[in-house]
Amino acid sequence: MDAPEEPPRDEAPGAPWIRAGEFLRRVFQKADEDLIFFMAGAISFNMLVAFVPLLLFAVGVSGMVMSARFVDPSALVVDFLQRSLPATQGDLDLAQAVRDQVTALLDQRRGFTVVGAGLLVWFSTRLVGTLRTALREIFDMPLGRSIVRGKLFDIQVVLVGGLLLLVNVGVTTGLQAAESYGVQLLGLEGEALSAFESLLAQGLAFGSIWVLFLGVYRYLPVRPIPWSTAVVAATFTAVLHELLKAGFGWYVTEVANYRTTYGNLITLAVLFFWIYYEAIGFILGGEVAQVWTMRRARRIQVRSVRNEGDDD
16 A cells, blocks of 8 residues: 655645744745845835935826815825824924925926926836836746836836826825715714824725735736735735834834934934835735745645545
8 A cells, every 4th residue: 555645845734833934934035035135225226216206296297187276186195105104203203304305395396397297207117117127036927028118118107106196186085075074974073083083094094005015016017916916915015014114113213323323314314224124025025925826826736636636
């Protein structure tokens, strides 16, 4: 009688914590193979380079479509940026510092022209190209676009992003109107009103960032990845983003003393660190989803082989 075959490592019996440990080991192994810290540095650099063009393009597109009496698009963009930053207090109020600088930049912008929009789109594509390259490594995809095709694709992504911003502005405005109506209907006031507004703001921030990550993971690679993989990646990264916000804000405010090292450049230094850690979280989200997908595919394959053997 033949001895039973040893189950594959992914299917080996064991306690859940053993399987979880094996999963984490594979995630970090793959992240190391994909040079996670190098990719995070590249994403951070291009985020800083493309930040101003992306911001001006987003506000410019919104301003062309929406009247001033309806809603101020720059205010919504600034609010989104502020919600995406960790909460800090005292002399180092990172969100407020960024808000002041961005508001000053937007107040000094010139008219939004077609030529200006073209230049903003061109410079903004650097970030899209970097994310595309990183996702190719994360999801183990071959080269699929030439330099020219890749640049044209990046331009399309920036333009689509501008259109999606308009949708986001419309949805946000509608939710704000619904919030006002709900507050009046429920008769909320005082602490109850503050709690309601805080919960709604947190929900909007999490939902916006989750949809953003979902679209990036799904459509930026050479070929669209499965929806299940994109959902896992977006959910992990969005949750990690919120945890990083809380942990990073606490560490910077309560533990670290950056002022001794960086002096007046403290806000800029902390912002650089925040973007870098966010880039690491983005890469880890993709790595987790890819490892989960490969292990799931292997389990399905093993079960299929076993079922065929039972039929024989």
